[in-house]
Amino acid sequence: MAEKITPRAEDYSQWYIDLVTQAELADYAPVKGCMIIRPRGYAIWEVMQRTLDDMFKAEGVQNCYFPTLIPYSFLQKEAEHVEGFSPEVLTVTHSGEKKLEEPLALRPTSETIIWHTFKKWVQSHRDLPLLINQWANVFRAEMRPRLFLRTVEFLWQEGHTAHATAEEANEFAKRMIHVYQRFVEDTLAIPVMVGVKSDSEKFPGAVYTYSIEAMMQDGKALQAGTSHDLGDNFGKAFEVQFQNKEGKLAPVYASSWGVSTRLMGALIMTHSDDKGLVLPPKLAPTQVVIVPIFKASNKDVVLAHAQSIYTEIKRAGHRVILDDKDGYSPGWKFAQWELAGVPLRIEFGERDMQSQSLVVSRRDRAEKESIEASQLLSYVEQTLATMQNDLFLSAKERMQTRTKELVDYPAFTRYFEEEGGFALACWCGDASCETKVKTQLQVTIRNLPFIQNEEAITGRCVVCGEQAKHQAIWSKSY
Amino acid sequence: MAEKITPRAEDYSQWYIDLVTQAELADYAPVKGCMIIRPRGYAIWEVMQRTLDDMFKAEGVQNCYFPTLIPYSFLQKEAEHVEGFSPEVLTVTHSGEKKLEEPLALRPTSETIIWHTFKKWVQSHRDLPLLINQWANVFRAEMRPRLFLRTVEFLWQEGHTAHATAEEANEFAKRMIHVYQRFVEDTLAIPVMVGVKSDSEKFPGAVYTYSIEAMMQDGKALQAGTSHDLGDNFGKAFEVQFQNKEGKLAPVYASSWGVSTRLMGALIMTHSDDKGLVLPPKLAPTQVVIVPIFKASNKDVVLAHAQSIYTEIKRAGHRVILDDKDGYSPGWKFAQWELAGVPLRIEFGERDMQSQSLVVSRRDRAEKESIEASQLLSYVEQTLATMQNDLFLSAKERMQTRTKELVDYPAFTRYFEEEGGFALACWCGDASCETKVKTQLQVTIRNLPFIQNEEAITGRCVVCGEQAKHQAIWSKSY
Incomplete structure (x- = not known):
């Protein structure tokens, strides 16, 4: 039975870890950065899986399974992709006593092996769209691991789609971020901000990355799911083309999208209290x-x-x-x-x-x-129905209360130093302004919400004062 | 659309591969020995998973998830276990650019990491029995890979249980082999022989290994599932003890049990024909x-x-x-x-x-x-009901027709040279007789069936002619 859980007011980080371990959701593994998902935690993940899986199938997506082991050279085929992932890749060098001819990567994500395979599967316009998903484990080296939030191995689903046109790929990527929004809001009772990532925060290899961002009880953001419009970057890198209705070879466009066991962290830090876990009824293995x-x-x-x-x-x-x-x-x-x-x-x-x-x-x-x-x-x-709704409303109220529109940099700075939460503020679109804010305040642009108001194009960048191009959600984050 | 499938009569091995690839169940992966499970194959695996998972839960088993990465030293703690698995273990040595302090094994099976963890979870008789399962991928180097049957990475479930007494662990191991029997016979419509493995064929670290053995269309055996009574071998190796009702420290006993994507191979080679796959209705994603x-x-x-x-x-x-x-x-x-x-x-x-x-x-x-x-x-x-039953009966008839009771070695030899199938024959219990048969005929003891008739203890060993101890199923196998 549980020791005392550190109260949230005393130390929010410690409260989180106490809760995860004492509610027996997860445990530390012998290998640093890995975790053991205990039966109580896994049962919640299973409800998430079943619910989402049904939603994917309703979109026409089919499940499949690709290998964990990827030839290291595959990762190098898409320039941004390798740059983004290679520092994090775990590598297999030996099989039994024998040294392998080529080192193998443990998948950090599967775009490369999937697009290598799509080259075989996609020949004609009849093969498109191709909509697949897999439930799998992935591996990324992690300097500052934290149960559920950042672990060397985590469980996730990754959807990968191939389309005949750039528009269709983009539309599908957007559709899936809205599937995630619906799932997270309806089932997990967590309100989110939906939008597009800035270039510096997007997925390595994506044209656009869409995200849903939730606010935790301490006012920090947690990215709860992403969906990427990959354009023809992977199609080109892996030389995938299809014969269109006119009999001509044409490029193939891609999307990919995923959510992970990170959602467990979002769930805990949205609803739980000093006595332990609070589960929305739809998600609760025991209601x-x-x-x-x-x-x-x-x-x-x-x-x-x-x-x-x-x-x-x-x-x-x-x-x-x-x-x-x-x-x-x-x-x-x-x-x-x-x-x-x-x-x-x-x-x-x-x-x-x-x-x-x-x-x-x-x-x-x-x-x-x-x-x-x-x-x-x-x-x-x-x-059960009322409680589901109340949890959502109370999280939504917190998010609204702690989202502040800000127009000048001193106020913006003070906000993050004194209160913290989401700042809704204009941005010129320049990465240097992001860098400045990140360096000075450890704050990043979470996303540019799909719904932008007038301000976005009439206002001035909260950092540099130049003409704004977007409205952005800025926040510290997990 | 499919090329022609090689007829079974012409080349059974080639028929199998043609069927798997042309029915789009699985595909070769870029890394030798790995496979891609395509949507049509995965949909069947999902039905297997759901059905089995419900059966496990009805036995009181809870799902959880342990990490893939296991410190290499863990494997060395149980002497037979390391001997059995180390030639097959894939090893991770690098994380990003950095060399790891200790090499990490990709789990070939999870007894070691699970019993390392049980030391924390099992303290008192109140914590027992502890019944868990995980659906996971495992990795074993494979010299002669074959889609679904032997692959470097495969999907499986592995159940692990901890008990207060040796009897209870043994009873649970037996219970689970019967769960597998029920599942394979009722859902996959594949009849099996249930029994115990000979010492030379048991799991490295087990006291007893129970198995279900199915007969493929070519008369060869396929081991479709195993359940192990591990005694206190892992409990001792990982120093797990519990305080019993009398307040004394006592050893903890174990079982483990698993089935894998190998079942897909068993399914194909039991029912399918020259036109393609034949699916029992209960298992068919589309009926x-x-x-x-x-x-x-x-x-x-x-x-x-x-x-x-x-x-x-x-x-x-x-x-x-x-x-x-x-x-x-x-x-x-x-x-x-x-x-x-x-x-x-x-x-x-x-x-x-x-x-x-x-x-x-x-x-x-x-x-x-x-x-x-x-x-x-x-x-x-x-x-749909009749077909399910008919498929089972026709497979059962084949197994019965091709199971021959044999009492002398010349007839036994002739049987495997000319016909092939299962031989039901007595055995003295000596490993040297197994070795002789394996060397001369590539035939092994599949198991000693739970139901033994009189012959078993009155007859003579089919190989050496000494007093028999058991009746055994002998066969070539996949």
């Missing part, structure tokens, strides 16, 4: 826990009632657990399930049975409530 | 395909009818596709869906519509049949 309160003399009758409540909730299609363990006090059990983030707890003893009532508590509220036993199912149904 | 036959003049009316049939079948809960593509002949489409192994095809044209009938063909039968349109749903339901 309802029943804790019957009994002693030796009334154990049988209380547990029989608990069993009937359990069956009733389960039949209604909710994910429910009955905690009838012996040898633990109700208080200990409550703390345990709060730590684990179960959205709804139902407790009752013999007295509640006599008055035909039940005591219920929502994980995101301090008070308990008594309800009539006959109301149980409608209460559960409604509360 | 029914509708091919409407139309020309420009009646396209609208035929496709409208096709759509209504599609909806009807889909609503009934079957996995169905409507192939209304333009520009391909019905014959081309039929061949395509036969290659892909779809169990049931429904075709119709305007004339069938007028007579309110449909033409149906089962993938495992040569003849077409005409049915009344009003009978459609009951026909589909019944045929």
Whole structure:
């Protein structure tokens, strides 16, 4: 059972690590920077996987699996790609006792091996669009690892598509960032800002990188998903062409898009509290826990009632657990399930049975409530839905409250020194302004929101005062 | 579209490879020995995963995820384990430009890292049994790779359990081999022989290895799943102990069990034919395909009818596709869906519509049949169930026909030289007899079936003629 979790107000970083380890979501691995995803953490990831996978399939995407091992030379075929990834690549040199002829990279991402293969698969306009995805592990050397947020190995999905035109590839990349937005907002109850990355922050090899950016409880941004319009960069590098309807060879355009176990970090730092994890009901592997309160003399009758409540909730299609363990006090059990983030707890003893009532508590509220036993199912149904919505609204309110429009650099500087959060401020489009802000304030442009207001083209760059080209979200980030 | 598939009678090995590549189940990867699992192959693997995963969860097993990278020194902690695996281990030596302090193994299997972690997780009898599983990729150097059957990287699940007693670990290992048997027989329609491996064939580090062995169409055996009673070998090697109910430290016992993408090979070589893949309905990602036959003049009316049939079948809960593509002949489409192994095809044209009938063909039968349109749903339901059963029975008949009881070595030798298949023959228990048979005939003991008849202890060893201890299944194998 858990040690004390450091309160958020005291040390937010330590709170996060305490929560991850004590709620048994993940653990440190023997190899530095790697993590073990424990059953409680993995069960949440499984719900994410199933939900997203269904959404991908609804877009016509098919799953497949490409090898982890990539000839090192592949990474070098796209100039920006190799520059971006080679410092992070783990390399296999030996097989058994034998030295390999060519070193093999552990995939940091799979564009190269996939486009090498697309050369075989894409011949004619009939082969396009080609929409695939894989659920896989990837590897990137990581100097400052942090459970779920930055690990040497992480789990993710990576979608890769091939299209006949640049427009179609761009449209698909945009469509997928909106799929991510819908998933993260609806299922994880995390509001996000959707937009395009600045050139200096985009994916190595992309024409455009779209991202969803969430705000954590400490006001910092977390990039929760990206989708890239790769243009014909990979198509060219791997010499993929197709015969169009007119019988002519034409270039092939690409998108790629991914989310990872990082989402677990976003989830934790959006909703959880000093008592532990708080899970949105749609995502919770266990949505309802029943804790019957009994002693030796009334154990049988209380547990029989608990069993009937359990069956009733389960039949209604909710994910429910009955905690009838012996040898633990109700208080200990409550703390345990709060730590684990179960959205709804139902407790009752013999007295509640006599008055035909039940005591219920929502994980995101301090008070308990008594309800009539006959109301149980409608209460559960409604509360799970309300709680999902409330979590989203409360995160959205925080994001709105902590997003400030700023027009001059002194105020901008003060904001990040004194408060922190998102700054919505104009930018001239010049990378030197980004560099200045990054160096002075450790703040970067998270993205240029798709929805830009008038200001964007009438205002002045918050850094240099020149004519603005965009409105940008600036923030410190994970 | 497919080239010609080499007929089985001509060259069984080539038929297998042709089928895998032309049915687009898998493809060769740029790194020798690795494979790309294509969408059609992966969709089948997904059905296997979901089905098995539900069966594991019903046994109380929880999923989790351990890192791919294992300190090389871990492998060396269990003497037999390192001897068995180190020739096959791929090793990571560099991270970016930097040489690692200690080389890291790409997991060939995860007993070592998991038992290293169990030391932290298992303290008290309350922590036992601990039942976990992971779906993961593993890596083993492979001299003679073959798509799905032996690849450098493959996908599998590996279950790992910790128990308070030797008996419980043994019982769990046995329980899981029976879960595999049920899965492979019921879902893949592949009959298997269940038994224990001889000492020379067991898993490195196991006390007992249980296996299910299937017979392929060419009479060779394929090991389709294994479950290991690991005794306290890993518990000791990683110094895991628990405090029992009496407050004393006691050793912890283990099981591990796995099946892999090898099952795809077993599936193909059990049911498929010269036209392509044959899929048991329970496993088929697409169970029914509708091919409407139309020309420009009646396209609208035929496709409208096709759509209504599609909806009807889909609503009934079957996995169905409507192939209304333009520009391909019905014959081309039929061949395509036969290659892909779809169990049931429904075709119709305007004339069938007028007579309110449909033409149906089962993938495992040569003849077409005409049915009344009003009978459609009951026909589909019944045929899918019958076909599942028929495929199992026909594979079972083959296995029985090609399993021969043999008592003397000359007949045993002749059997493997002239016919091949499974030999059920007594064995003294001595490894030298196994070696002799392996050297002379390339035949090994697949397992000692759980169900042994009298013969086992009254007969004589088929190789040396000494008193027998067991009855064994002998066979060439994949």
